[in-house]
Amino acid sequence: MEEINIDDKQLAQLGHGQSFKRQFSRWTMLGLAFAILNSWTALASSLSLALPSGGPVGIIWGLVTAGVCNLSLAASLAEFLSAYPTAGGQYHWVAMIAPEPLKASLSWVTGWINMSGWIALVATNSSLASTLIINIISLVYPSYQFYRWHQFLIYLGITFIAFFINTFLHKLLPHINGFALVWSIVGFFILSITLLACAAPDYATGEYVFTHFINTTGWPDGIAWLLSLLQGGLGLTGFDAVAHMIEEIPNAAIEGPKIMLYCQYIGIGTGFLFLTVILFVSGGLKNATTIITSPAGPLLEIFYLATSNKTGAVCLLMFPLLCLVLAGTAVLTTSSRMVFAFARDGGLPASAIWWKIHPTLGVPLNAIYLNVAIVVIFGCIFLGSTVAFNAIVASSVVALGLSYGIPIALHVAYGRTRLPERAFSMPGWLGWTTNIIGLAYTIVTSVLFLFPPALPVTGTTMNYCIVAFAIIIVISLIQWIVDGRKNYRGPRITIGEQELQD
Numbered sequence: 372m373e374e375i376n377i378d379d380k381q382l383a384q385l386g387h388g389q390s391f392k393r394q395f396s397r398w399t400m401l402g403l404a405f406a407i408l409n410s411w412t413a414l415a416s417s418l419s420l421a422l423p424s425g426g427p428v429g430i431i432w433g434l435v436t437a438g439v440c441n442l443s444l445a446a447s448l449a450e451f452l453s454a455y456p457t458a459g460g461q462y463h464w465v466a467m468i469a470p471e472p473l474k475a476s477l478s479w480v481t482g483w484i485n486m487s488g489w490i491a492l493v494a495t496n497s498s499l500a501s502t503l504i505i506n507i508i509s510l511v512y513p514s515y516q517f518y519r520w521h522q523f524l525i526y527l528g529i530t531f532i533a534f535f536i537n538t539f540l541h542k543l544l545p546h547i548n549g550f551a552l553v554w555s556i557v558g559f560f561i562l563s564i565t566l567l568a569c570a571a572p573d574y575a576t577g578e579y580v581f582t583h584f585i586n587t588t589g590w591p592d593g594i595a596w597l598l599s600l601l602q603g604g605l606g607l608t609g610f611d612a613v614a615h616m617i618e619e620i621p622n623a624a625i626e627g628p629k630i631m632l633y634c635q636y637i638g639i640g641t642g643f644l645f646l647t648v649i650l651f652v653s654g655g656l657k658n659a660t661t662i663i664t665s666p667a668g669p670l671l672e673i674f675y676l677a678t679s680n681k682t683g684a685v686c687l688l689m690f691p692l693l694c695l696v697l698a699g700t701a702v703l704t705t706s707s708r709m710v711f712a713f714a715r716d717g718g719l720p721a722s723a724i725w726w727k728i729h730p731t732l733g734v735p736l737n738a739i740y741l742n743v744a745i746v747v748i749f750g751c752i753f754l755g756s757t758v759a760f761n762a763i764v765a766s767s768v769v770a771l772g773l774s775y776g777i778p779i780a781l782h783v784a785y786g787r788t789r790l791p792e793r794a795f796s797m798p799g800w801l802g803w804t805t806n807i808i809g810l811a812y813t814i815v816t817s818v819l820f821l822f823p824p825a826l827p828v829t830g831t832t833m834n835y836c837i838v839a840f841a842i843i844i845v846i847s848l849i850q851w852i853v854d855g856r857k858n859y860r861g862p863r864i865t866i867g868e869q870e871l872q873d
Contacts, residue, residue, distance in 0.1 A: 820836060
């Protein structure tokens with residue numbers, strides 16, 4: 372009870388009353404955070420991003436590079452989370468340390484970028500899961516004729532599963548996320564052991580796995596390898612979920628930063644080991660072209676090559692597929708809390724609607740509705756153009772990365788002196804090192820991930836991420852001109868307002 376009182380007091384000092392029950396423990400919150408990262412699953416499911424753009428070198432060493440940089444970002448943001456444990460996360464932190472003349476505008480832009488990144492991540496997760504299901508159909512039925520509306524319906528089904536669990540099974544979320552963590556770790560070991568056993572002794576060489584470079588993009592080798600960082604970035608992003616869920620865990624200022632770092636440690640470790648296994652059992656260079664061009668997708672094709680059995684390959688794919696379905700639930704939970712928090716501080720049109728807590732269900736139901744509605748609209752875009760939809764998917768990584776970089780840039784600009792005393796604080800030399808590494812990574816990848824994935828560039832190979840991101844900024848600016856500059860002042864005091872709304 373003492374811990375809960377401390378949490379309530381700290382949240383009250385930040386201007387907000389307690390809206391949610393603190394029903395998550397350290398381990399169930401770690402389950403939610405890792406369900407979202409699910410690094411080994413996300414990395415394996417997105418092999419198509421790095422195989423043509425660096426091959427094994429891009430996959431393995433790209434992950435190591437992205438891992439060091441994302442761990443630096445996570446450590447940097449963990450200090451903010453310890454100082455200000457509120458669901459607002461990055462936009463709240465920016466408001467706390469930005470210069471007074473820029474406080475509201477920078478907080479506003481950060482909030483919109485972060486919120487857009489999370490909603491796009493919901494769509495990304497449903498897209499990855501639906502792609503795995505389409506891959507299964509393509510492997511089992513080689514004559515299958517793919518139509519985009521097939522995947523659209525699967526995409527909707529996965530999204531609505533997440534909606535149902537978040538709305539009607541809210542009290543079970545800690546248990547579901549705890550199960551997600553166990554399922555992911557168990558699946559990692561079962562898949563690794565099974566694949567190595569089935570593929571023996573026909574393994575790729577160590578030279579292929581760790582030193583072979585493939586570049587079919589048309590870009591110079593250096594640029595191609597840097598573009599392969601998108602795979603590692605996708606597999607390790609989203610660790611700020613802990614921040615947006617921080618009002619639902621006891622002892623938040625201490626446990627939150629630990630969880631943010633733990634999920635990165637697990638993600639980098641399992642991701643590196645599983646990608647190494649995948650490359651060893653792939654058969655090496657002789658199968659590289661087949662894997663890259665397979666209609667079943669690179670991951671399922673490798674499973675099939677390793678097991679020489681379609682049924683076995685599909686059974687193995689059930690582990691990452693269920694991981695992605697469980698991740699969809701966790702991503703929607705987090706995204707709805709981000710919408711709730713930003714609306715609570717007046718950052719959205721008709722904010723009072725979006726931060727209402729349903730009196731019976733105990734969830735921000737309207738915020739969940741808004742998330743699902745936008746994700747369905749994204750799916751309709753997929754019906755018209757996979758290129759445009761892929762831009763939305765890529766923009767989730769860019770948007771989240773920028774939302775990490777803005778508070779860190781301000782922190783560095785002020786010589787790391789703006790944060791108050793906190794439970795988690797790095798030594799000066801380590802803090803400066805992680806801040807600079809994370810900031811450099813954010814700048815480089817935010818530019819590179821806007822590049823077309825291959826040359827020459829055509830209407831269908833163009834990277835429209837810049838367009839998707841520009842739309843986010845334009846909407847944010849219009850809303851700022853219409854409403855924000857008059858009414859938004861950053862995080863506001865809302866204690867007692869929720870009771871008045873109810």
